[in-house]
Amino acid sequence: MPNIRNQSSASDVRQSLTGKDAAIYNKNGVMLATADTFQVNVTYNNQPYTVLGDPQEHETADTYKVTLTFTQFVIEDDAMIQELVKSMKTNRPPQWNIRGSLLGHDASEQSMTFRDCLPSGQIDLQDFQVNQTVKRTWNFIVNRPPELSSLLTYDNDLNEAL
Numbered sequence: 140m141p142n143i144r145n146q147s148s149a150s151d152v153r154q155s156l157t158g159k160d161a162a163i164y165n166k167n168g169v170m171l172a173t174a175d176t177f178q179v180n181v182t183y184n185n186q187p188y189t190v191l192g193d194p195q196e197h198e199t200a201d202t203y204k205v206t207l208t209f210t211q212f213v214i215e216d217d218a219m220i221q222e223l224v225k226s227m228k229t230n231r232p233p234q235w236n237i238r239g240s241l242l243g244h245d246a247s248e249q250s251m252t253f254r255d256c257l258p259s260g261q262i263d264l265q266d267f268q269v270n271q272t273v274k275r276t277w278n279f280i281v282n283r284p285p286e287l288s289s290l291l292t293y294d295n296d297l298n299e300a301l
Contacts, residue, residue: 166236
């Protein structure tokens with residue numbers, strides 16, 4: 140075997156995962172099968188400070204914000220759009236729990252749950268374009284810290300079998 144310094148699993152492109160390995164679910168465990176994109180981001184906002192005698196500026200942790208966005212193919216008027224439209228009449232915004240899941244090659248799973256997702260920003264009610272599949276983009280603020288339910292692992296024996 141050649142002298143390779145980095146022998147970590149991350150260097151094996153055969154272990155890379157793609158969107159086909161992922162799924163998202165609602166709070167009842169029903170797969171939102173019509174979604175084609177799913178993205179969750181966290182933004183940290185720190186407070187800068189300096190102390191006497193130190194010319195370097197430092198930062199201390201202050202707040203963070205978790206946002207969730209997904210794009211859904213419009214096939215039918217599902218429960219989410221029905222709840223959203225109803226909420227506009229009642230002035231009581233819906234909040235959803237959404238779970239993202241990524242399946243690894245060794246059948247391990249990374250699962251994260253996002254609770255109290257409140258609509259935030261723009262949501263496509265209708266977006267029609269010639270020669271385009273009709274999609275609806277959803278944007279949420281996640282009002283509870285994400286929960287990491289399970290982790291991906293790396294099965295070295297599986298790697299050797301490949």
